[in-house]
Amino acid sequence: MRNRIFASLIILLIANTVVGQNRRRVDLSIPEVDRKDVICFALYTVHDQTLKLTAQLYPLKNDEVRLARLEIKKEGNWVEVAQTEVIEQGWTAPFRVAKWDDANTWQYRVRHGEQAVYEGTIRRNPTDKDEIVVAGFTGNSIMPAHGGDISRQDILDNIQRINADILFFAGDQVYDHKRHYAAWLKFGRDFGDIIKDRPTICLPDDHDVGQPNLWGESGKISTLRGAADGGYAQPGLYVQEVERAQTSHLPDPADPHKIGQDISVYFTNLNWGNIDFAILEDRKFKTGPAGRVPKQGPRPDHIRNPEYDPVSVDVEGAILLGKRQLAFLKSWTQDWQNAKMKVALSQTIFCGGAHIHGSASGRLHADMDSNGWPQSGRNRAIDALRKGFAFHLAGDQHLATIFHHGVNEHRDAIWSFCVPSIANLYLRWWAPLEAGANREDNMPEYTGDHLDGFGNKVTNYAAANPEKKPAGNILNTRSAGFGIVRLNTKTREITMECWPRNVDITSDDAQQYPGWPRTISQLDNYHPRSWGKMKEFQFDYAHPVVQLVDNETDEVLYTIRAQNSFFTPHAPLNREFTIKVGKDSPDRVITTSAKAKK
Amino acid sequence: MTIQSDQAKAEASNWQTQVLEYCLRIGNFFCFAGWAWGHLYWEPSYASILWSEASFEWFQQFGYSWEEFTGTGANDGLIQECIQWIGWICVANAVLSFTARRNSWIQLCLLTSGSLFMLAVAVAKYIRSGFELPMLIEHGGQILSPILLVMALSIGVRNRITTLTAIIAVMMTFGGHGLYAVGLWPTPATFVGMTRVVIGWDYDASKLFLLVAGVLDFIVCFGVLIPFLRRSSALYAMIWGIVTAAARPVAGMSWELNYWGADQFLHESAYRAPHFFIPLFLYLYWTYTKVQHSFGSLTLETKDMTLPSTTK
Structure with a gap:
């Protein structure tokens, strides 16, 4: 009898899960479009008088030409400025135009064949503006269960209202692990209207390249479930296609030598409005933890044991940023040509920025997917960035936070702002067991000076923790939203804003997540108290x-x-x-x- | 002469039965030992399904609170405890692989529940894969392994239903692999990755290799149904089962890793043991049957020769 009840329960659970999951499935089919609409969207950047624009196309038919053209409007007439071959694997058309006049705004259109036209605006470099507005996003889940099926129109409206100068997508634009192309087209349909008219930076992260976590380990092939052995689970060709779609419009890489599996690198800098952005790809060289560090939990990348010795996982040979990236940062922090402020953009922040992981999983002492590990590598990265007073903007955590980082002492290095997810797939909470030291007046106990799970010195100023049991508004109870960073080149102040979804951020009664906005000085990014x-x-x-x-x-x-x-x-x-x-x-x-x- | 032949036949049959039975026992043991290792030392591959809100909503119906479900950090929640318990159930099933006897009904019932557990694992992985049918099918060998052992013990290793179940298990395992390998469903990246690391071929060559391997998987599925092909099909299936199970540690282990990575990869080979022990069972069964047929015809000949002499 007991066996029968047990069996019935299991069957019920299975049926419930199958039905539940089926209900939550997403249609990612590639739509059949009219030939005039075959160009889905286009992304661009302008840096050092060079325009790089990548048009993303729907699949072309066998008898269609593989050539795309770029035209700009000069004195009322469309003039062709570049042609490029369409790359069939991923259907991208990457344009590169040198000697670009960035002092003027230009209307552009991408053309394919006789019918297809896609229009947008190449903005002039806003060097005369005092305030450069960056809109930051991460975690673009499209799963209905997380509110991923809710329209992004609110985001588009808000970006138009504040007229952001530059867009930054920090990673996980795509969550489908096998159909990046189809999901990327959907991303383009969702965000194309704001992307086409302003420079956009995209950093592909783990889910974009088709795996749950990513330790790129210089292009190694990963064969372990979860990929904690380091490297890429998907074939190099797949990763190349992803990076071509998301990053081929970025300025030329600082050091273009390829890594394993013929995968490119794209770390570089972009100077826009006198703000010098370092575009880091913080996963590409990072080593995987599996087998490298002593086991501390049920997964090779998770530390569940709070009694463990953090030094034991800071092992020799574990890398965070590669030598080439550190060399790039060294020269970038010393180069202030046309730059008044510096911002580092990367996938995630340089600390373990959460304690409770997963929609329902328990406390995790430390997560080696974060950039808190390896600690020596983390300190090297932060030490390099603070030498240029760089502010750090990132995503990935699914939890918006503000941290002031420390290397030798608390608050002796850069500030970071981790932006919230567009739709939050996987919930995390910043919930230290002990109250932070040196907190500001009337601030929650989770703020203040802490050591993260790896023993890194961090000071928290804000955390948009989701509700403990999210219900109701499926986006905002899960702390979805986006970040705005205002960089004032006159006052040298940096203002971080963290907005929930579906509010008009220009209205007087719009409320940000608790802890925001916060304004810091550029100099705060390297101003130890002992100095x-x-x-x-x-x-x-x-x-x-x-x-x-x-x-x-x-x-x-x-x-x-x-x-x-x-x-x-x-x-x-x-x-x-x-x-x-x-x-x-x-x-x-x-x-x-x-x-x-x- | 007749008495000696019958005795030899009985003795041969006896040890052959033992060998066949142990094929299934060993296969089932390693399968559950591997899963036990995966549960008690690591986190099982289907765990992410359990962490979903759908699971929580379901358990909520039975009165579990958020804290009880998730754990507070200071203690484990229901999910972590369940995983541990499932791990111990796997240990029990591994032990039962050797202790279960024909008349020990409780043990046989528990072994049967092992098949239910494996079915649940397969369904969880099927959901996690985004409802890819081959994911469900390819677990056929592991799902049927405990029930096959129960059948072998209760109705006999040579019973037609037992062998038919073994054939279905092989067809499911190799059919599922084949569907993935030829690309009818997207070939899992690990298939290509392991091929590249183990053999050192480039992507295109590895894909071609997998295509050929996939076609051979389908040939095995049909081959085990065709009398003159079935032994060679089972032999190939056994060898290919060993190769694919061994590919995990071969590709992943390294002298530079702690324990050479054995703790990460060996259990992945272990729980694939039915992929080669069930084909081995079929190969030996058909070999013994063939030998017995020829042995049987020899006996008949002897009888034919003997009877007249005794009449005389």
Whole structure:
């Protein structure tokens, strides 16, 4: 009798799950479109007077030409400026136009054959604007169970209302692990109307390349379920197609040497409106944890044991950013040509930014999919970024947070803003067991100074935790939304905004998630409390580039473009520095014996 | 002469029965030992299904609260406990593979429930795959392994229903693999990845290799039904079953890893043991049957020769 009841229960559970999951399935079929609509959408960036635009096409028929044309409107007439071959694997048409006039706005249209036309606007470089507005997104689940089937029109309307200067999609634009092309077309249908008229940065993350987590490990082939052995689970050709669709419109890579399986790299920088964005791909070289670190939980990448020694997982040979990326960051932080502020864009933040993982799973002490691991690699990355006072904007966590990171002491390095998911597939909570130290007045206990699960120093200022048992508004109880970052090149202030879905963010009664907005200074990205100040230096021109070099180690402490024609450097106490300045690069030594005082 | 032949036949039949029975016992043991390892040491491959809200809603009907379902962090929730319990059920099933006897009905019932468990695993993986039919089908060998052992013990290894079930198990396993390998459903990336790592071929060559392997899988499915092809089909199935099970550790293990990665990959081979022990069972069964047929005809000849002499 008991066996029968048990069997009946199992059958009921199976039937319930099958029916439930079937109800939640998404139609990802590629629509048959009129030939005039064969161009789905187009993404572009302009950097260093070079336009790169990739048009995404629906499948072409056998008898159709494989050539796409790019035209711009000059004095009322359409003029062809480039042609390109359509790449059949993924149906992309990547254009590259050098000597682009970025001082003017241009109407463009992509054409295919005689009928297909797709129009948009290439904006002029907004160098005269004081405030550059970046809209950040991540986690574009299309599953109805998570509200993924709810229209994105609210996002489109809000982006148009605030007229964002640049869009940043931090990853997981596509969740389907086998049909990236079909899902990418859907992404284009959903967001094409805002993407076509402004520069857009996309970073493919784990789900985009068809796996639940990603440790790229320089292009290795992954064969372990969950891919924690490092590398790519999908064939290199699939990954290449994904990266071509999502990143071929980015500025040329800083170091274009390919990795394993002939997979390209795309880490580079984009200068727009005097903001210098480093576009990092923080998973590409990262090593997988499986077999590399001692087992600490039911998955090789999860640490469930709070008693474990964090040092035990910071193993030799574990890499976060590759050597080439670190070398790029070193030169990027010292290069302030046409730049007043710096922002690093990557898939995820450099810490374990959540404690409770999954819609229903319990507490996880640490997750090696986060960039809190390996700790040495995390510290190297943050140390590199703070030398340019870079603010870090990322996604992936499905949980919006603001962290001020620390390397040697709390709050001695960069700030990061992890934006919320467009529709939240997998819930996470920032819920430390102990109250944070040095909290601001009236701030929740989860804010303040903490050590993350890897022992990294982090200070939390906000976390848009979902409701413990989400119900009702399927998007906002799950803390879906998007982030806005306002970068003021005049005041050198950075304002982070975190908005829920389906509100008019320009209305007076619109509320952000608790903890937002928050404004910081550019200098807050590298201003340890233990440091002191030097005397004020006056210059005979505005906004010089200033660099401090440690006399003892000969290492650059930091480089920055000053806000005014004077600058008061801050620096560690009891050490002597050489200060270099220049209009666009720090090529003139003004002192070799500068010291800071408390 | 007749008495000696009958005795030899009986002795041969006896040890052959033992061998056939142990094929199924060993296959079932490794299958459940592998799954036990996957549950108790790691997280089972279907776990993400359990973490879904659909599962929570279902358990909620039985009065489970959020905290009881998820755990509080300080303690495990229902799901973690269930996974542990399922792991121990797998251990029990592995032990039962060797202890179960014809008349021990409780053990046989528990073994049968092992098939239900494997069916649940297969359905979970089927859902997780996005309802890809081959995912469900290819688990046929593992689903039927416990029930096949129960049949062998209760109605006999040579019973027609037992062998028919074994044939179905092989057809399901190889049919499911074949559907994936030839690309009728998207070929899992791990198939290509393992081929590339183990053999060192490029993507196109690996895909071609899998296509050929997939066609051979289908030939095996039909071959086990055709008398003159069935032994060679079963032999090929056994060898290919070993190769595909071994591909996991061969591709994934490395001297540079802790325990060489054995803890990550060996159990994945272990629970695929029915993929080669059931074909081995069929190969041996048909070999013994063939030998017995010829042995039987020899006996008849002897009888024919003997009878007249005794009459004399």
